[in-house]
Amino acid sequence: MAPPSPEIPNLQGTQHKRVTVHNSHGEELVGVLHETNSLELVIICHGFKSSKDRIPMVNLADAFEKEGISAFRFDFAGNGESEGSFQYGNYRREADDLRAIVEHFHEEERFIATIVGHSKGGNVVLLYASSYKDVDAVVNISGRFNLERGIEGRLGRDFKEKIKHDGFIDVRNRKGRFEYRVTEKSLMDRLTTDIRGACQNIPNRCRVLTVHGSMDEMVPVEDAMEFAKNVPNHKLQIIEGADHEFTSHQDELSSAVLAFVKVDLRGNYMAMPSQSCKPSGHIHSRL
Incomplete structure (x- = not known):
């Protein structure tokens, strides 16, 4: 079992806002919005017994922020600062937590450009894409195919x-x-929890990127190959020498994820799931 990575404190500044959202069970989910005033928003999900304040969640949010793309990292119920008790498993319930976050930002007229998940969070974003079918890009980082x-x-x-x-x-x-x-x-x-079935049920229009480290001792790289076989519209990127949390490969991870996300943002990202979403009051990212 790989040792936990060090906690990274919340960065302070006018661009970082604490945001709370209630899930379907009435529990308060706590997150940090890296606000760039872009219309598009990336949502970042942590893994098992982790939080929004650990790598690579903070580093990814910072990387998007530097590109002028707003990012939101949050704690699932029972983790970090969010309410609720921690529960083993809980994959589908965490997908429901993510649904509450997505709906909150739809109401704020934001375009959800991509949902990103690390480790267990990678499974959650794939389950979300399979169930709700309202996102066009998903990033699965170090997810486990065989649960x-x-x-x-x-x-x-x-x-x-x-x-x-x-x-x-x-x-x-x-x-x-x-x-x-x-x-x-x-x-x-x-x-x-049927990950294979979920992967096969993701709409073809939804682009999926799996990023995995070749030296991941927690989740074998073979799992990444299985995602490639079962997701209809899939891209696989193996980062040589990287461990489960990309401890010494944060720049490579950020570069891979940013390159994938930018493909959609260069296109017609105004095609939002919610027709009420308008660009009023926002500026676009620096792409």
């Missing part, structure tokens, strides 16, 4: 027998401190 893998590393080899016997497994850190509880229900939520 049956990677469980033993956290829960132990006998996790199925143990959870059947006890009804739950408490996960502890290396110092023995309790981190979170996995119930049989939450485990089944993960195991019954």
Whole structure:
């Protein structure tokens, strides 16, 4: 299991705004808007037991900001500053959280240029694109294709027998401190989430980029190959030497994601899902 990357504090400044949105369960989701006054907006989703304030979420938002593209990074319910209790699994519910964020910015007459997700967030943005079909570009960074893998590393080899016997497994850190509880229900939520089916159900008009590090020890690079086989309109980019969080390859990651997003923004990005979205009061990005 790869060690966690260091926390990156919120950057202070007039361009960074704290924004709260309520999800369908009434929980407050907290995010940071990197505001450039562009009409288009990129939404960035974090991974498992992570937050909006960790790499690569902050670095990606900063990279978009430097290009004049507004970006919003937020915490899923039960993570970071957002309300709610942390739940293992929760892929589809986090896609619903993302839906609340998208609808909020549609109401503010913003064009959602791309949704970006890292690790588990990569699965969430793909599930979102499959379910709601209202985005034209998705970036999956280090997502896991086979959700049956990677469980033993956290829960132990006998996790199925143990959870059947006890009804739950408490996960502890290396110092023995309790981190979170996995119930049989939450485990089944993960195991019954059909990533292959979701990928195949993404509309062909939706462009998908998968970026993966060749030295990712948490999610094998072979998973990225499976996304390439199953997503209709897909581009795959492997970054040589990069780990799961692209710790020493942040510039390469940002460059790959920016290049992909700019393709859509050079085109007719005014074709919004919501017909009420207008460019009034906004300026365009520096593309």
